[in-house]
Amino acid sequence: MRALAITGFATALLLAAAIEWAARREGSRIPSLADVCAVVMRYEVGPVPVGRIGLFGFWWWLGWHFLAR
Known part of the structure; x- marks a missing residue:
């Protein structure tokens, strides 16, 4: 397994x-990973930077699951 x-x-x-x-x-x-991240980082709903919060949450989840022991 x-x-x-x-x-x-x-x-x-x-x-x-x-x-x-x-x-x-x-x-x-085909957009590069940097281009995709730039679009996500610019996404906002009103004054709230939803894209930045989502990307931060993704990195937090990734670190929690693969780096925390």
């Missing part, structure tokens, strides 16, 4: 790297 999880995470990482590589090619219509 552990090997299956590691294989899944490795596959996801390789897929993300391939998409980022394709996004950075000349003339590509």
Whole structure:
């Protein structure tokens, strides 16, 4: 079961790297991760920066689940 999880995470990482590589090619219509993060960071509902709060929450969740022991 552990090997299956590691294989899944490795596959996801390789897929993300391939998409980022394709996004950075000349003339590509695929947005890079930086472009996606920039759009999310600008999202607001009234005076509340919902995108920033959501991104912060995602990083908190990621750290809590993978880095906390």
